[in-house]
Amino acid sequence: MSMNFGLEIFVSLVIVALVIFFCFRILPRNANVIVFFIDNKKYLSPNCISNWRKYLGAPTVLTFIFAVMVENDLLAYISVWIFVFLAISDLLDGAVARNCNMMTPEGAKLDAQADKWFDLPALFAFCLFPVYEPIYFIIVSCIAIFDIIGQFIRGKNSPPEAGIIGKAKTTVKFICIYLMSFAGRYDEIYQLLKLETVILILLFLALLLAGLSMGMKTKWYHDYIRKYIQDYV
Numbered sequence: 070m071s072m073n074f075g076l077e078i079f080v081s082l083v084i085v086a087l088v089i090f091f092c093f094r095i096l097p098r099n100a101n102v103i104v105f106f107i108d109n110k111k112y113l114s115p116n117c118i119s120n121w122r123k124y125l126g127a128p129t130v131l132t133f134i135f136a137v138m139v140e141n142d143l144l145a146y147i148s149v150w151i152f153v154f155l156a157i158s159d160l161l162d163g164a165v166a167r168n169c170n171m172m173t174p175e176g177a178k179l180d181a182q183a184d185k186w187f188d189l190p191a192l193f194a195f196c197l198f199p200v201y202e203p204i205y206f207i208i209v210s211c212i213a214i215f216d217i218i219g220q221f222i223r224g225k226n227s228p229p230e231a232g233i234i235g236k237a238k239t240t241v242k243f244i245c246i247y248l249m250s251f252a253g254r255y256d257e258i259y260q261l262l263k264l265e266t267v268i269l270i271l272l273f274l275a276l277l278l279a280g281l282s283m284g285m286k287t288k289w290y291h292d293y294i295r296k297y298i299q300d301y302v
Contacts, residue, residue, distance in 0.1 A: 070156050071142060072142050072145060072146065073117045073256050073257070074255050074258060077146060077149060080146075080150055081149065081150060081153045084150060084153050084154050084157065085153065085157050088154070088157045088158070088161055089157070089159060089160065091095075091161070091164075092160050092164035093164070094162055094201035095167070096168050097164075097168050103168055103169055106165055106168075106169050107169050107171075109293065110171065113165070113174050114165070114171055115162040115163070115165045115166035115169075115171050115172075115180070116159055116162075116175075116176050116179055118151070118161055118162035118165060118177070119158075119179045119180045119182075119183040120179075120183065121155060121158055121234055122155045122156075122159065122162075122183040122184070122186070122187045123179075123182065123183035123186040123187060124186070125155055126152070126155055126186060126187035126188070126190060126191060126219075127149070127190040127191070129148055129151050129152050129155065130148075130152070130190060130191045130194050130195075131194070132144065132147075132148045132170075133148035133152070133250065134194060134198055134199075136148055136168065137198075137253050137254065138197055138296060145254065146261050149250065151205060152191075152246075153247075155187060155268055156187070156243045159180070159183075159184060161177075162176075162180055162181065170205050174224065177228070177230035178224055178230075179225055180230070180231065181220065181223060181230070181231045181235065182220055182237045184231070185213075185217070185220060187244060187245060188239065189209070189212075189213050189216065191246045192205075192209045192212070192242060192245065192246060192249075193206070193209055193213075195246060195249035195250065196209055196249075198295045199249070199250070199252040199253035199254075200249050200252045200268075202269075203267070204269065205249075205268070205269070205272060207270075207271045208273065208275075208276055209272065211276055211279075212272070212275055212279045213279050214275050215279035215282070215283045216279055216282075216283070218283050219235075219279070222283075222286045223286055225245075225286070225288075227285060227286045227290075227291060232282070232285065234278055234281050234282045235278075235282045237278055238275055238278035238282055239281050241271055241274050241275040241278060242275050244271060245268055245271045245272055245275065248264050248267065248268050248271070249268060251264060252264075254294075274299065
């Protein structure tokens with residue numbers, strides 16, 4: 070493939086910057102924008118935005134893989150940029166919920182669930198293509214186990230929304246996915262930056278964070294560790 074790394078990164082950063090600017094500068098300060106989201110909540114509610122991430126992540130990844138296989142640069146670019154937008158929409162749904170008074174426990178739980186539907190299929194897919202590393206697959210499988218258990222017990226002994234550990238874990242997983250996508254497209258960069266090792270380290274970090282995130286949702290943590298922190302720290 071003859072993709073331009075500078076172009077891909079530039080457009081990706083523009084997408085991220087625009088969403089961040091919208092979430093922190095435009096949405097909180099513009100009543101008309103808030104009213105627009107409220108009036109169109111059937112399509113633009115926080116839950117709808119979470120569902121974009123939940124249901125469009127896997128098709129986007131499959132489209133990207135197809136684009137790499139047939140060496141269609143334009144389709145690969147579009148897939149990457151859609152994926153970047155879906156990833157940053159994790160910020161958008163929360164901003165809409167807060168500013169439009171649409172925060173609900175169900176929405177918080179859906180937001181966290183959407184992250185897993187979004188990033189786990191991509192991680193599994195990229196462990197096989199374009200990267201093929203069995204050790205990656207084993208680590209991602211362990212991450213998935215922790216994530217699924219954590220999602221199942223979410224809200225029973227802890228708040229339904231994702232905490233700082235969970236958000237950090239999701240961010241690390243997104244970075245891993247993007248770096249994995251370099252294989253077969255930017256092989257020189259992949260080798261120069263030793264991304265094979267970097268990805269392995271990041272996956273271990275995501276595994277650690279996934280374990281911590283799950284542990285902090287357990288009854289044992291709630292009854293003992295959290296209570297101790299509240300009483301003595």
